[in-house]
Structure formats: C-alpha cells, structure tokens
Amino acid sequence: MAELTVVGKPVTRVDANEKVTGEAIYGYDLVLPNMLYGKTLFSTKAHARIKRISTEKAKAFPGVVAVVTGADVPWTHGESIKDKPFLAQGKVRFIGEPVAAVAAEDEDIAQAAVKLIEVEYEDLPVYVDPEEACKSGAVAIHEDFPKYRKVDFIVPGAHANIAEHFKLRTGDVAQGFKESDLVLEEKYFVPMIQHAAMEPHSAHAQFDKETGRLTIWVANDAPFRALHEIAEALGMPKEKIRFINPLQGGGFGSKGGLKVEPIAVALAFHTNGRPVRVKFNREETFISTLTRHEAVVYSKTGVKKDGTLMAREMTIYWGAGAYAEKSPTVCIRGSLPAPGPYRIPHVKVDGYAVYTNKPVAGSYRGYGIPQGAWAGEQQMDEIAKRLDMDAVEIRLKNIFVEGDISYWGEQLHAVGLKETLTKATEAIEWGNKPHQIKPGVKNGKGFACIQKPTRSPTTSAAGVMVNTKGDITVLAGTVEIGQGCNTILSQVAAEELKVPMAKVQMHPLDTDVIPYDASTTSSRSTYHMGNAVRRASIHAREQIMEAASPMLEAKTQDLDCVDGKVFLKDQPQMALTLGEVVRRKFGPEGVVRGDGSYTYEIGKDLDLETGHSDHASAFYMYATQAAEVEVDEDSGRIRILRMSAAHDVGKAINPLNCVAQIEGGVVMGIGSALHEEMVIDQTGKVRNPSFLDYHLVTSLDTPELISIIVECAEPEGPYGAKGLGEPGLAPTPAAIGNAVADALGIRIYDLPLKPENVYWAIQNKKKKDAA
Amino acid sequence: MKRTEPFEMYQPTSLKEASRLLKEKGPGGRFLAGGTDLVIAMKEKGLVPKYVVDLKRLPGLTGIHENKDGRITIGALTTMREIETSPVLTKKYPFLCQSAAEVGSIQIRNRATVGGNMSNATPSADVAPSLIALQAKTTIASAAGERTVALEEFFRGPGQNVMSTDEILTEVTIPKTSSRLVGEYIKFSPREMMDLAYVGVAVVYTLGEKEKTCEAVHIVLGAVAPTPIRAKKAEDALEGQILSEALAEKVGALAAEEAKPISDVRSSAEYRRAMVGAMTKRALLNAAVGPAKSWVERRDRRY
Structure with a gap:
C-alpha cells in the first residue's frame, strides 16, 4: 500500500x-418559517385502559390549530415488532407514553391547551420487574402481541410478555459442569439508565397536501431506517417522504427509531400544510424517549482447577419497557457474546426481552455488552480468586486468539484481545499491589475484557x-x-x-x-x-x-x-x-x-435454534479496561484513581478522534458504574427525571485516563479499520466492580456502585465476620 | 425549561420603598436576588408569584465588612463566590469559604446570594451550618425598623423562615471570635461537585490555650432535618475535652442520634444517619489539623 x-x-x-x-445548528435549534409549536400530553398511568379523552376545551383554546389523539392517527410502528402506536390507542403502557398532542401558534398556548385535555383511565396491573412480568399469571401488556407484524428473526417467548427469546446452544453444559472442578452460580443486576445526550429530543414535520409529500427534520441516527418505518406505518410510498438531518447534539443510541417523529407527523397532517415542531424538555426526554435495558443476569460457570473454562450458562432478562423498540436485537446481540471472549466448549444462553410498564428500552452505546460483561467479567475474577489464580492469567488461558472458533461457530480473525489485555493491565501496573496509604481507605485494582460484534450484514x-x-x-x-x-x-x-x-x-x-x-x-x-x-x-x-x-x-x-x-x-x-x-x-x-x-455480503443471520452463524459480524471489536480505585470504608464512596482503556480499532484512521471516543466512552461508563440509575417506583413512575438527582459524572469525578490504541488490522476494513464508538463503556463497570472487590474483599452484584450500596455491603460483611 | 407566566415585577431603590410596596401588595410576593432558586421555580416548577420584588437596586446590601469590634457583616446580596474568595473570611474562617465553594458551580455561585440562600431555607443549604456554628445573626428590616434574629432561630422548616411578608433580610453578622477558633465543613454527596448535600456537617470549636481542650463547641448538621440543626448532645460530649479519635467517633455517634433524616430518592434515612456520624468524626479531626491548603487536599480529607 x-x-x-x-x-x-x-x-x-x-x-x-x-x-x-x-x-452549529442542531435539530433542537431549528426554526422553520410559519412554524407551529407542538406539545404532548403524556400518560400519568403505567398501565391503564383509556376510558375517555376529551379534547373540546383544548380545541377551543385561542391559538390552537390542531389537537390529535390516537383516534386521529390509527397507525403503529416498530423496527422489529410493530407494536407502538403514534399516540396511545385505547390503553397506555407506561408513564410518559404520548396520549395526545397539540399544535399552536406558540409554545405557551400549546402547553396551556395540553393541560385542558381530560383523560379518564381505568387501572390495570403494573409490572416493573421483568422477571415478574413473565411469570405465569402475569397479564399480557400487549394483548394483541401474537397479531403484531414481526420481522422474521423474532422468536416470541412462552409468556405473552416475552417479546423475544434468544437461544444459544453449544455443546452440553450439564456435561461441562460435571467435568468441572469448580462451579460458580450468581445473580447480577444492571439498572435502567438514561442516555443523557446534551441535546434533548425534537422533531419537525410538514405535510404538503398538493404534492402529497411529508418532510421530517430530525437529528435521527438512522434517517433511512426511520423513513422506512414511517412509510410502512403510514402506508405511504417512500418517495413521498423526505428526512432532513440537522446536526445531532449526541444520541448514544437514543435517537434512532422513532421517538418524537410520530407526534410531529401526527400533528403535521392537521395543520393545513404548516410545519410543526415538537420539542421535548429534559424531563420528557427522561420518561418518554428511550432508556438502556435493565438486566437481571444469572451466570453459572464451570472451570477446571487449572483455570480452563468448561461451561457457561447464562439466563438474561432484558427489561424492554413498554414497547419492543430495539429490544429483540439488543437481546440477541447482547446475549450472544455475554459469556465473554473466551473459548468455552459448553455454552447455553437464554436471553429474554420482557415487556414491563416502564419507559421504553432500546439501543444504548454498548448494545447489551455492558450488562453481560458486568456479570461475566466479575464472575471470571471470582473464579480466579477461588482458584487462587491471577486474574490476568486465567484470562490468558481462555481468551480468543487468532483462528479460534467461537462458541457461536465462527472462525475469528483479527483478534487483538490479548494485546489489549496486556497493555491495559500494564498501564495500571497490574503486578504491583496497590498501596494502602490512608487508614479506613482501601485500594484495589481490576479489569475486564469484552468483545463486541457489529450489526451485519x-x-x-x-x-x-x-x-x-x-x-x-x-x-x-x-x-x-x-x-x-x-x-x-x-x-x-x-x-x-x-x-x-x-x-x-x-x-x-x-x-x-x-x-x-x-x-x-x-x-x-x-x-x-x-x-x-x-x-x-x-x-x-x-x-x-x-x-x-x-x-x-x-x-x-x-x-x-x-x-x-x-x-x-x-x-x-x-x-x-x-x-x-x-x-x-x-x-x-x-x-x-x-x-x-x-x-458485508457473507454475513449470515444467527440460527434461530442454536444462535450459531459462521459469519455473525463483519468484524469484532476487542477491548480491555483496567481501573485502580480507592474505597472509603466509612462512607462506601468510591474514587477512581486511574483508568486505562485499550481498544483494538483495527486501524486508527484518526488517532486523536480515537482517543476522544475512548475517553468519552470511559467517562460515560464510570457514570453507569458509580451513580446512574433511573429510580422507578412500584407505580412505574420515574422518581429522578432530572440531572439534579440523576448523577452523571463531572470532570472532577474523572480520573487519570490512559487511552491505548491497539491496531490488529481487519483485512476487509478501510485501511484495516474496525470500529470504536460502542465498546468505549462496555467493560468499564465490570473493571471498576472487580477493582472494588479487590479493595474490599466484597463482591457487589448490583449496579450502580453508589456510596450507599457499597456502605451497606461493607456493613453486612462486618456483621457476618463478627457472627 | 419553559417561559414563565406573565408576572408583575418591582425594582425599589430604597428599603423604605421596598417595605411600603410589600405592605401595599400583601402576601404572595417573592424577592428576587440572584434568582438561582426563584427563576427555576418559576420556569421549571410552575411557581407563579403574585408579584416579584427585585432587591438588587437596594443600596448597601452587598459586601463583606470587618468591623473594628471584630464582627464581620455580610450583606444579604453578597454572592457565594464573594464569600468563597473573600480574603478576610479565608483568613479567619476558611471552612465558611469552603462551604460556599460547595454550592453548585462557579456560574451559580456568581449569582447565588447568601441572603437568598438563607431566606429560601433549604435544609441542605451549604453555608447555613457553618454560619450557625459561628453563631451568626441575621438583621431583618421593615418599615417598622430593624430586628436581629440568631440564624439558628431563623429557619422554621423547608422553605420557611421567621420573616413576615413585609420584612427583608439585610445582612448576616458573625460575632467576634477567639483567635484559637477552628472549624471544618464537610459536604457529603456522591459526586465531587454540582450536587446537593446528602449530609452537611459544620463543626467549630476553640482550642484551650494550654491543654488543647475543645471549648465553645458547635456542631451543626444540614440536610438531615427540616432545618439545619445543632447536635447539642454531641457538642456537650466534646465540651472541655481533649479531642481524640475515639472521642470524635463517640461524638459522631451522638450527632447521628440527634439527626432526624428522611428517606428520599437520593438516600435512605439510615444511611444519612450513619454518614452524620462518619462525617462529624472526620470534620472534628480535620478541624484540629487546620484548613486544607488546596482543593485536592480538601477532597482527600473529605473522603
């Protein structure tokens, strides 16, 4: 070359x-000539039948141009399962679901008119726990689920609330466990979190009756897919729809699919050709757009005394929220590599995407990898500890290397994992035990490895x-x-x-x-x-x-x-x-x-029964991140002292940009490790829908970051490049969790590692030790 | 954030005019100082005051003055940033500057005023515990004249204070203190910055001349009761004693008992109570060591 x-x-x-x-003009900044202002009425009930909606007062309010409800827009959409109405149809399934919308001459009028819409609800049972929602006897959140149009790779579960059941079957796990010297079984939990893009969601739409064309201005991350979804929902030819993408002020997965678009489109058909803007504020973005899946992960692993992995069985309940959105593919793409980047002869994974009455979950940077890694990578460390092995050593014994056949049946190439493992751990001086300087403060080190596929073909x-x-x-x-x-x-x-x-x-x-x-x-x-x-x-x-x-x-x-x-x-x-x-x-x-x-022409979908494919992904991204932390035993507060992140990017087209991507990913990952959780009560209400009580990390919480670029060239990639955006935060919480376990001698199974949770874990151990 | 509903606003230029206005318009009005609480309440939380009185044109309400008799007066419109960076306060009461530095961000501190913060009476207000521990007094003015109320008596509950609708908080005064006075404020929250106190602890005591006994002990807790409160049993346990780690622990445990925390989305009551104990202990020991010299040191001592 x-x-x-x-x-x-x-x-x-x-x-x-x-x-x-x-x-720079972002979607949120955009003002169109003669534009109307849209406002949305959101459901205040997590699961209820709509008995009555009355819009007369709102329609009569001076300055109001249009008021629409589900009755005006009888359309549904959904990327893989067509289950979501533009506006609620007959029932609501989460607090924050759009029920009605108003277009008016200004935003204040629209807001005032929304308040005049009356809705009468009849309560239905509310499910906030994905495991509960798919127990026998649980009421179907989508009564018509069997009738929904679905893409052909969807495998519905045994219960009506299971939107997708992913299966991976390799070898015989029972045999694998029998042949193991140590079998460990644990339950891990990852809460629902928010993307928290700087720019909240908005969409503009205009329908021209004369040409029959619908134009949508939105910072959507997949305009062609969104166009397809709108066309399919409305039964309109694609040529009649145009998407114009202004700049996006961050999305992290929250701005794919349709979020505000259906509301803007619903209104645009009733405004006599005038464009309408629908803009969500932060609270609306929190409750009504998208979240990352909460996940309950059961992980069982069997190993030989020498650390050789024999079998791994994982059952993952992905809390999909009220609508399927990208849950089926997160469930598939997140469950598939959840057992980790290791050679394991016997593997069984069951992933369930389960409807609940919570805000909708979908794609989020990392696409299901962080949840699996939080369980799998902590369990790897726990196994190493029980076998009295070094955590790096047990990884080196089992990690994927060039030419390995993965447990889903694909021969792997361009595997830069070992180099990321070595470099990330060296960067925090893995061999040197951390110094214990301050009394009452415990130091520890930990790391985690991941492998991430990309959507293919x-x-x-x-x-x-x-x-x-x-x-x-x-x-x-x-x-x-x-x-x-x-x-x-x-x-x-x-x-x-x-x-x-x-x-x-x-x-x-x-x-x-x-x-x-x-x-x-x-x-x-x-x-x-x-x-x-x-x-x-x-x-x-x-x-x-x-x-x-x-x-x-x-x-x-x-x-x-x-x-x-x-x-x-x-x-x-x-x-x-x-x-x-x-x-x-x-x-x-x-x-x-x-x-x-x-x-990627040779890409092949996963087999629906075994989860196998010999070309499941155009390429795989590998990464290892390592953390050194200190934990204040009196308060449970964790401080991350330094963090290294080694990512195999194939070829860095722009090393500066790669470092920025890695740093951004790690910082986001630290937030999800230490602070972030959407607190949702039993009624399905989000209790912390603002940045006051939903804690992202600030620059002062950010430790020394050591970004390491590993280049294991992908022959098909441009100049050898793979990708980098998603994995940046995938191993972060697990790396920090392992460091905390190293510091305290206590394994914490639930995220986030907020001070209170860590404090009680310490107290419980003290009580146990005393007893 | 949305636009506020239309509202009336007045900008009096003297206390007299302001007081007359308040009398005339009656209850339901709000004062505007830095606006960091009021504007958000109006734009985010739907507050619609009957009228708003902007205090920023009133003369003589800003600045930090050291009086000849050793008292320090802080005008009600003095910003948090001014308190944080005041040379006089930094020298005498570094922990007070530290408590001001804990508020929001620099941008917020450039707007937020001490008078506004006190009048708003948020239980988690960061400077309140330090000021109470220094036995600060408030001066409250109205057309009828002035009165003085100890800051400790000023708060009545979340969002409530002792002032009637025609009264204005004009200044906060710190009485003369011993040169052997030491103190510390610890704000406990999960994040380093931009956070509300889960627990705030201010301790102030005077070291005995010879024996280093702790005298005139004040321990004030924020965010663990409807108002900032003094932990009097804890104070008594330390009064006249020489501080040791064991004693600090005991005093902390007493303070924890005296706290009346609630459970909310941020934290459970039990955890807040435990943190009162841990942070009181830490604050007492830190105070004895002397003020932190840098932000990094402060952070390291806090946790």
Whole structure:
C-alpha cells in the first residue's frame, strides 16, 4: 500500500470551529418559517385502559390549530415488532407514553391547551420487574402481541410478555459442569439508565397536501431506517417522504427509531400544510424517549482447577419497557457474546426481552455488552480468586486468539484481545499491589475484557463529487452524532483523491439526494461507510485519470495524483489540477461524480435454534479496561484513581478522534458504574427525571485516563479499520466492580456502585465476620 | 425549561420603598436576588408569584465588612463566590469559604446570594451550618425598623423562615471570635461537585490555650432535618475535652442520634444517619489539623 498521507494522522475535527463557537445548528435549534409549536400530553398511568379523552376545551383554546389523539392517527410502528402506536390507542403502557398532542401558534398556548385535555383511565396491573412480568399469571401488556407484524428473526417467548427469546446452544453444559472442578452460580443486576445526550429530543414535520409529500427534520441516527418505518406505518410510498438531518447534539443510541417523529407527523397532517415542531424538555426526554435495558443476569460457570473454562450458562432478562423498540436485537446481540471472549466448549444462553410498564428500552452505546460483561467479567475474577489464580492469567488461558472458533461457530480473525489485555493491565501496573496509604481507605485494582460484534450484514453507499475548483463534496448518509464521522470520512476522501483536507466537505444529510445508508449505529460507520466513501473516491479518481489521460497525452497507468494534481509519474511538472481536468472535460459547471457502496455480503443471520452463524459480524471489536480505585470504608464512596482503556480499532484512521471516543466512552461508563440509575417506583413512575438527582459524572469525578490504541488490522476494513464508538463503556463497570472487590474483599452484584450500596455491603460483611 | 407566566415585577431603590410596596401588595410576593432558586421555580416548577420584588437596586446590601469590634457583616446580596474568595473570611474562617465553594458551580455561585440562600431555607443549604456554628445573626428590616434574629432561630422548616411578608433580610453578622477558633465543613454527596448535600456537617470549636481542650463547641448538621440543626448532645460530649479519635467517633455517634433524616430518592434515612456520624468524626479531626491548603487536599480529607 502506498504511504498514507491523511489517514492515520491526528487531524483536527472538521466541525470543531462551528461547534465551539456555538454557530452549529442542531435539530433542537431549528426554526422553520410559519412554524407551529407542538406539545404532548403524556400518560400519568403505567398501565391503564383509556376510558375517555376529551379534547373540546383544548380545541377551543385561542391559538390552537390542531389537537390529535390516537383516534386521529390509527397507525403503529416498530423496527422489529410493530407494536407502538403514534399516540396511545385505547390503553397506555407506561408513564410518559404520548396520549395526545397539540399544535399552536406558540409554545405557551400549546402547553396551556395540553393541560385542558381530560383523560379518564381505568387501572390495570403494573409490572416493573421483568422477571415478574413473565411469570405465569402475569397479564399480557400487549394483548394483541401474537397479531403484531414481526420481522422474521423474532422468536416470541412462552409468556405473552416475552417479546423475544434468544437461544444459544453449544455443546452440553450439564456435561461441562460435571467435568468441572469448580462451579460458580450468581445473580447480577444492571439498572435502567438514561442516555443523557446534551441535546434533548425534537422533531419537525410538514405535510404538503398538493404534492402529497411529508418532510421530517430530525437529528435521527438512522434517517433511512426511520423513513422506512414511517412509510410502512403510514402506508405511504417512500418517495413521498423526505428526512432532513440537522446536526445531532449526541444520541448514544437514543435517537434512532422513532421517538418524537410520530407526534410531529401526527400533528403535521392537521395543520393545513404548516410545519410543526415538537420539542421535548429534559424531563420528557427522561420518561418518554428511550432508556438502556435493565438486566437481571444469572451466570453459572464451570472451570477446571487449572483455570480452563468448561461451561457457561447464562439466563438474561432484558427489561424492554413498554414497547419492543430495539429490544429483540439488543437481546440477541447482547446475549450472544455475554459469556465473554473466551473459548468455552459448553455454552447455553437464554436471553429474554420482557415487556414491563416502564419507559421504553432500546439501543444504548454498548448494545447489551455492558450488562453481560458486568456479570461475566466479575464472575471470571471470582473464579480466579477461588482458584487462587491471577486474574490476568486465567484470562490468558481462555481468551480468543487468532483462528479460534467461537462458541457461536465462527472462525475469528483479527483478534487483538490479548494485546489489549496486556497493555491495559500494564498501564495500571497490574503486578504491583496497590498501596494502602490512608487508614479506613482501601485500594484495589481490576479489569475486564469484552468483545463486541457489529450489526451485519448491512449496506452503506456514498457519492463523491469533484468540481472545477477541485473541491470535493462527499455524499454520505452517516450522521454526525458527535462521533467525528465527518472528519473520518473527509480523511478517507482526501486520502484517495490526494487532496488536502481543506478541499473536502460533507454534503448536508437529506434523504432526497444522499445515497442509502443502513444506520449510524453499532460502530459500523468507519468500516462500512469508510469503505463506501473509499470506493466512491477511487471511482471519481479513476474518471479523472481517464479524462486527464488524453489531456496529458499519457496512459492512465503512467499518471499519478498528489496534492490536488494529476501528473506524469516520470515528469511531475506535466501536471493538471483535478479541477482543471474536470473543467476541460465537462465545462465550467462540470462535476465528476464517483459512486461506491459496501455490503458485508457473507454475513449470515444467527440460527434461530442454536444462535450459531459462521459469519455473525463483519468484524469484532476487542477491548480491555483496567481501573485502580480507592474505597472509603466509612462512607462506601468510591474514587477512581486511574483508568486505562485499550481498544483494538483495527486501524486508527484518526488517532486523536480515537482517543476522544475512548475517553468519552470511559467517562460515560464510570457514570453507569458509580451513580446512574433511573429510580422507578412500584407505580412505574420515574422518581429522578432530572440531572439534579440523576448523577452523571463531572470532570472532577474523572480520573487519570490512559487511552491505548491497539491496531490488529481487519483485512476487509478501510485501511484495516474496525470500529470504536460502542465498546468505549462496555467493560468499564465490570473493571471498576472487580477493582472494588479487590479493595474490599466484597463482591457487589448490583449496579450502580453508589456510596450507599457499597456502605451497606461493607456493613453486612462486618456483621457476618463478627457472627 | 419553559417561559414563565406573565408576572408583575418591582425594582425599589430604597428599603423604605421596598417595605411600603410589600405592605401595599400583601402576601404572595417573592424577592428576587440572584434568582438561582426563584427563576427555576418559576420556569421549571410552575411557581407563579403574585408579584416579584427585585432587591438588587437596594443600596448597601452587598459586601463583606470587618468591623473594628471584630464582627464581620455580610450583606444579604453578597454572592457565594464573594464569600468563597473573600480574603478576610479565608483568613479567619476558611471552612465558611469552603462551604460556599460547595454550592453548585462557579456560574451559580456568581449569582447565588447568601441572603437568598438563607431566606429560601433549604435544609441542605451549604453555608447555613457553618454560619450557625459561628453563631451568626441575621438583621431583618421593615418599615417598622430593624430586628436581629440568631440564624439558628431563623429557619422554621423547608422553605420557611421567621420573616413576615413585609420584612427583608439585610445582612448576616458573625460575632467576634477567639483567635484559637477552628472549624471544618464537610459536604457529603456522591459526586465531587454540582450536587446537593446528602449530609452537611459544620463543626467549630476553640482550642484551650494550654491543654488543647475543645471549648465553645458547635456542631451543626444540614440536610438531615427540616432545618439545619445543632447536635447539642454531641457538642456537650466534646465540651472541655481533649479531642481524640475515639472521642470524635463517640461524638459522631451522638450527632447521628440527634439527626432526624428522611428517606428520599437520593438516600435512605439510615444511611444519612450513619454518614452524620462518619462525617462529624472526620470534620472534628480535620478541624484540629487546620484548613486544607488546596482543593485536592480538601477532597482527600473529605473522603
């Protein structure tokens, strides 16, 4: 491969200036001409039949243009199970479910009118515990579940509240446990948490009666998928729908699927062509949009005395909340690798996505990996302790290495796990026991390893245009959600067309002109869209070379491209700028357009009975994170002293951006480890729907972070790249949990490790020791 | 956040005018100082005051003054940031500066005033325990004249204080203290910053000249009762004694008994009570060592 000039370099983000100066326009900022303001009435009941809704007073309120309820919009949507109405239909299933909406001349009028809508409910039994919700005798939260349209990989469970039952079957776990010298069985719990993106949710919609076109402005992370979901729900041809994506102020998975969009669309059909904006405030975002799955994880592991893993059996209840959303795929993609990145001959996993009367759970950075790792990786440490083995040693004995066949039947390649393990643990001086300096304060070290698949098979397509000035415009459907894709994709185009970064710009995202992309999720963009942009750039370059060939009177193979010029390899002074080539060939307004797309074609869905696939994922991301903590025994408060994070990214297209991704992930992971939980009472009400009582970490809570980039090249990836966005926080809580267990000699099974929980664990141990 | 409902606002330029206004308009009005509580209540929590009186044009309500007789007066409109960074207070009562530094963020502290914070009477207010431990007094003015109320007597419950509707808190005064006075404030919360106190403990005592006995002991607890409270049994147990770790532990246990915490979404009552004990002990021992020299040291001593 020729030497890389832009790829692999720590290029400054292309959107840095507009973002730090506040010039960037996010979805939440958008104001459209003649726009109406929408407000939503949310359910105050977690599970109830709607006996009556009266909207007369709201409709009569001066300044109100439209009031809509479920009766006006008889549509349902859902990515894999079509179960969610645009507005509640006959019943509500969680507190925060949209019941009615108002569009008015200003926000105050809309708010006042919403308060005038009267709803009468008849209570139904409320389920807040996923295990309870699927016990026999539990009432079906979705009576019509069997009738819902579902994608073909859905396997409903035995109980009506089980939306998906994932099964992995490898070997014979009973036999494996019999052959084991030590069998450990424990229960772990991960609570429901919030994405807490800086920008809350909003959507704008406009319906033009004359053209029959529906336009939606929303910072959705998968506009093509959202478009498909809306088209399918409304029974409208896709060509009649257009998504325009403004910048997204962070999403972390919360802005995929449809959240505010259905409300805006419902209103837009009743506003006589005027656009309507629906904007959620923070509390509304907390209760009504999306959360991360709470998970109850039962993990049973059998090992030989020498630390060889023999069998692992896991049962995971994923609390899906009131609607399926992405629960089936989180259940599948999270349960599949939950046993960890290890060679285990006998594996059995049952994952259940269970409906409850809580806010809807769906994709969240990490996509089910953190929950499995919280259980599996702590249990690995516990086993090491019981066998009197070093925690690194037991991992080294069992971790996946190049060429291993995974327990789901796929031969693995480009496995950088061992290097991440070695480097992350070395960075916190694993071999040296932590110093115990302060009385009453205990220090400890711990780490955790993960492996994460990506959504497969999927497709990304891209276009690259070169104009007569030699400016490059990239058309790509990857959404800039803050992850830096505009910089990465610009680097790829600049690399292949051999132009300076400043010559490249990204086209705004509009589904009318941008080629198809599956989604900006699953850490798939650098790999899939990176490949597509690379192919499109090469296609454009080839056309320019072709055009330049007669102009320079040389064969294309004798031409080369550097610094925005095409020239003769042996006579570099014989050169033309790219723009000049385009102008001479196509005239002063001419454009050369290259196209490219990438699909992981050999990807194969998991077998529904065994969970096996020989190509389950286009690539796998591996990571190890290690933490050193101190715990104040008098208060249970944990301080993280330092944290290392080693991630196998295949190839760092932009090391600076990789470090930022890792740091952002770790900080988010620390929050989920130490503080974050949505406190939900027995009535299904979120008790802490604000940042006052929902604690994210601040910069002062952030320890020294040591980010380590490991590059185990993926042959199919652009320049060897894999992905990085999702795994950043996946091993973090487990690493911290292991460090806390090391410090205290106490294993804590439930997240978060908030001071009170740790304190009582310490007290309980003291009592036990005394007895 | 939404826009507030329309409301009337007045900006008096003298105490007299303000007091007259209050009398005329009657109950249901609110004072506006830094606005860090009021504006949020109006924009987020649906509070619609009958009228709002902005106090920021009243003269003479700001600043920290050291009087010749050793008293320190703090104007009601003095910001938390001014208290935090005041050279006079830093020298004499570093723990008071520390308690101000615990409030919200720098942006909040640049707006929030001591008068507003006291009048709002939140049980978890960070500066209240330190000021009570220093036996601070409040000056309350109305058209009828001024009166003085010990800060310890000022609070009546969450959001409630002793002032009637035509009265304005004008200043907080710290009486002259011994040069051997030491103190400490510990705010206990899960996060390092930007958090409410789960438990706040202020301790102040004077070290005996020869024997280092603890005298004039004040132990004040925040966030564990409807108002900040003194832990008098704990104070008595330490009075006249030489501080040891064992004694600090015992005093802490007494303070824990005296606390009347509630359970809420942040924490259980039992845990708050336990933390009163642990943090009182820690505060007493820290006070004896002397003020923390840096934020890092302060953090390390807290936990």
